[in-house]
Amino acid sequence: MQRVLLIYLLFAPALLWLPERIKKQRALLFALVQLGVFAYFITRIPLLSEVPLIREVTQWIPGIGLDLEFTLDGLSMIFSLLISGIGALVFLYARAYMKNYRNTGRFYFFLFLFSGAMLGLVLSGNLIQLFIFWELTTFLSFMLINFFHEKEASRNAAFQSLFITGFGGLSLLTGIILLGKVVDSYSVSEWILRASEIRESPAYLPGLILILIGVMTKSAQFPFHFWLPGAMEAPAPVSSYLHSATMVKAGFFLLARLNPVLGGTTEWTFIIPLVGVVTMLTGSYFAITRTDLKSILAYTTINALGILILLMGIDTKLSVKAALLFLFVHAFYKASLFMIAGMIEKKTGTREIGLLGGLVRYMPFTFLITVLVAFSMAGLPPMLGFLGKELIYEAKVQLPGIGALILVLGVVSNVLMVAVSLLFIYRIFLGKGDSMPRIPDEKGFLLLLGPGILALLSLFLGLFPGLLGSTLVQSALAVVHAEGVEVKLKLWHGFNEVFMLSVMTVVLGVGLFLLMLRKKVIQERWNNLNQRIFYIQLTRVFTAALDQFVRFSERKTRVLQHGYHRYYILTIILFAALLIWLQIFVTRGWVIETGFSLQPFYISGLVLLIILSTIFSAVSNSRLTSIIALGVSGYGISLIYLYYSAIDLAITQILVETLIVVMFVLVLQRLPRFARLSSRLTKIRDLAVALIFGSVMTLLALKAIRLEFSAPISDFFLTNSYSGAFGRNVVNVILVDFRALDTLGEVVVLTVSAFGVSMLLRKNNSEK
Amino acid sequence: MEIILAILVGVQYTAGVYMLLRRSILKFIIGIIFMSNATNLLVFLSAGITSGSPAFLGESAERTDELADPLPQALVLTAVVIGLGILVFILALKFKFFSVTGTDDLDQLKSTEE
Structure with missing residues (x-):
């Protein structure tokens, strides 16, 4: 399985750089690869009846116990077949459909990667890994929906879908992590083993809701459904693929995957059916009043997704069985209907249903195929859709409690779907249509191949449903619902209440259809x-x-990012000061060890001198006096160093101070006088801020006295200075010997600074 | 004595912050000098002050307990030198800035483009 995924990863870029001559056949090559993958999965079906699941594990990030885990069981088998099979048909269709567009290389590249990501998703046995594939499909579908990025509607739709499904993805990840913490694992098999622990933990409900939000956004459930009709801005092959076998089914897949872990609780059987029912009704209700072909289909997709989620939420053996079968039903008819819609748009130049009509004259085969698949959509015999609908009714009939309500709503929704299907057929192919932009033809064998195969499959499997039931659906059901059950599907169920419901649905649907037809x-x-x-x-x-x-955000940014340098500084200093004040307040109750004394007087006098010259420097209006006062305070500080046993420090300080004063004076003659820019009020405000900061620093200095610099370090230097480095001046030895590399760094800093200065000054000269 | 020195630190910081908040770039640079002096003093003070016994080892090369702590001195020495490097660079930058824009007002410096 990993190799299969690797094929996708390698083939996509490889085919992007094909020689020009083969390039035109690219779509065929992709379709062939898909077909190969499809065949690979087909050959694995018999294996699946012997072992319940095939697993491949590779170490990924062993440090946090994360493995790449690929599992193939009944459930992922269904999805893999749909993804690769319909994928092959979509590529064949796309070859004909995309012929005259630019950038088809990019299109195939993304579409191919997308199906790879989708396969990776359904084969993932580890939820973190599943999440990564999940996000990949989100991103790649964004690229696909955005294919006509010159159109604004396209961009908006793509952004909307990215935003919503991306948001859902984050929610999903949170949910996975939340529940993963309970059992300390992200492996699905581990989750299933310890399902009761998860279900009983307090994290269950929040985790379930978070994961459900992910499912709802991806599977376009109400109230997140609106991105899906927008996504029809994509080219028809993409819509066909996204709506049928991939993307939107990912949410359903995740629900089915996690059903053994999270399912069966009151929360599950309450929340999920509710979401599903509302979505189902929304979809079918809006589908009937739409006039855009693709829009109609998009809403029927929402309807189908609602049904799927509803059935998974009901969570009985029958409902899950119905859901798994309906998955096939929907994938078949939706993929082919979208392909047909794309073809009609291509041939006639419009997809407004009001402009179309009477196409049966020009496109008889298309008409035939459409009738078949639309019957499947309506749930009419002998199509597979009929069987799907029967099973759904059966599941709902046997439901206790609120089942009756769900059943009624389900019938309503199906009546609408019958009418939609019939209207779809009638308005496009029958009836009058004189206002078409172009008279269509049926040329293009590849355009019809995909829908044709799918229509025949719908018919064939509808007649012989046992082929599907005993193998695929049964093994998938065993995955979702642990107890093994035999699945026997047959078209004819006999006269029972389910059949009566079907008849009623069809009668009402046809009635609605006729009504809508008579009175436009x-x-x-x-x-x-x-x-x-x-x-x-x-x-x-x-x-x-x-x-x-x-x-x-703009308003907030304008307030915060005003661009005034001094206000940034003001904010930073003020907050820093307040935080230090807070800390000093929290740790109050300390005593200053040494008392206040002015001894020795010459030092006190020196300090007073420094303070006075500092203040003078700050308030002086003359640049020269300000700098001289600055120098005085610097020299004063070096004297303090000298008195308190820091001779090297004092020497350095004197040197530096001298340099500073000299440089200032040098630069000064080229600089303007002090500008007097601040008003009295700002000065007072600044002084207040400065005092807040200065005072807290005084307190901090007092607190910091006698702070023990890690004693062993100083001791080490003092002890080893002579014996190790043969120097008696310990500070010196530290700088040039023990920490010589630091000093080298310091030298580098000075050099870089000198380079910078020379560059700045030289450029200036050359300009002159 | 420590109290007086702590007050000195506070005064230097106050002057530094006050100057940093000025619109004149030259004053801003002076503010940086004050800030760095104040910080150096703070680090120097924090190890405690000992007068008259620098960290020099005598003939015996044996350490005695009264010696001043050499570690903060070494730290501050490095800081002083690096402070000089930064300051020189800022001064040159300021010089260039003025010769290009002809203003000393920080508020004029709101965007990197003309």
């Missing part, structure tokens, strides 16, 4: 009504909230 006004009125009821559009809320946030 209804749709318009309905649309207007919707706009009035749902005038708060989530996309707009999203944009507005984002704008507000940006504006808030």
Whole structure:
């Protein structure tokens, strides 16, 4: 499995640098690779009936116990087959569809990597690793949706999807870490082993909700669903792939993966179905009033995702079985419908349903395929979709408690879906259509290949569902629901209440379809009504909230980043002073050991002199006096050093002070007089700040006296100075011997500074 | 004596901060000198002060306990020299700045571009 993923990683860039001649066949090559991977997984199916899962582990970051863990079990098998199989068809379709676009190389590159990331996601046996693939799909789907980045709508849609799914990804990571801490592992198998511990820990509910937010954003659940219709800005192959087998199914996959760990609790069976039901209704309700082909399909995707999440939330054997089957149903019909929508747009130049009509004359095969898959979408026999819907009803009928309500809502949603499917067929292919921008044809074998295969599969598997049930669905079900169950699928269930529900759904759906067909006004009125009821559009809320946030940041930045140097300093100093004050207050109750004395007087006098000259230097209006006073205070300090046994220090200070004064005086004649820029009030304010800081530093100095510099260090120097370095002046020995490297660093600093100065001054001269 | 020296540290810091907050760049540079002097004194003080017995070893090369602590002295010595290096650089920078812009006002220095 790791090798399979490696293929994706290597092939994508390799095919980017193909010689020009082969470049045109790139899509075919990619499709072939996908097909190979598909075949690889097919050959693994028999193996799966013998061993429940195949695992490959590689050490990744052993320091924190993180391994690369790839597992192939029934669940990941279903997804792998869908991803690679539909992936191959999508590439074939894309070859025909993308023919006349620029930058197709980049497009295939991202699309191929995307399917690799998706495979990595479903094969991950470690949740941190899964998260990384999860984020990869987020990023790559952003690149794909953004393919027509010249269009603003494209950019906005891509950003929206990135923002929302990215936000969900972070939430997911938090949830994983939260629950991972409980069992101290991120391996799914470990989680399953110790599921009861996780379920009983207090972190369970927050963890579940955080992970659920990740699932909801990825799988476009209400209220995060609005990024999905936006994502139809992508080229048709991308929509077809994203909506059917990948991206949006990742959330469902994660739920199924974690069901043995987190499922079965009241929280699970309450929150998740609620989310699912609302999403399901939202999707089907809005699908019926849309007029853009891809938009209609996007909302039906939301509907299907809602159903999937709902079924996973109900969490009975039947519902999970239904969900797993419906996964296939939806992947088949959605992929092909998007391909057909893309093709129609390509051939006619529009995807407004109002402009289309009567296409059956020009595209008879397309019509046939569309009828098949749309029947599957509507859940009509003999398609696989019919079976899926039956199973869903069966799962809901046998539900206790709130099941009745869910059942009613489910019927409502399905009635809407029947009407949507029929309208889709009728409006495009039958009816009158004279306002098409172009008269279409059916040329392009590859455009029809994908939808055709998928339609036939829907039909074939609908007639012989046992092929699917006994192998794939059964082993996947065993993964999600631990007890092994035999799955026997058949198309005909006999006359029972489920069948009656189906009949009712179809009758009502057809009725709605006829009604909407007769009175065109209804749709318009309905649309207007919707706009009035749902005038708060989530996309707009999203944009507005984002704008507000940006504006808030701008305002805040303007206040904080004002650009005035001295106010930055003022802020820093003030905060530093207040913090030190706080610390001194916290550790109050210390005593100054030495008393106040002016002995010896000559030192007190010296200090007084320094203080006076410092103050004089600060307030003087003349530059020269200011600098001379500065020099006085510097020399004074060196005398203090001298008195208190720091002879080398005193010498250095005198040298440095002399240099400073000389340099100032040199520079001074080229500089202006002191500008008198501050008002009296600012001076007083600055003095106050300075006093706050100065006073606290005095206290700090008092506290710091007798601070023991780590005694062993000084002792070491004193003891070894003569014996080790043959020097009696210990300070000297430290500088040139013990810490010679530090001194070398100091020399480097001075050299660099000298270089800088010479550069600055030389440039000046050359300009003159 | 320590108290008086601590007050000296405070005064130097006060003067330093006050000068740092001025708009004139020259005053700002003087402020930096005060700050570095004050910090040096603070480090020097913190090890305790001993008068009249520098860390020189006598003929016997044996250490006696009254010697001043050499460690902070070595630290401060390094700091003084590096302070000089920085100061020279700032002065040159200031010099260049004035010859290019013709102003001594920090508030004019709000962006890196013209």
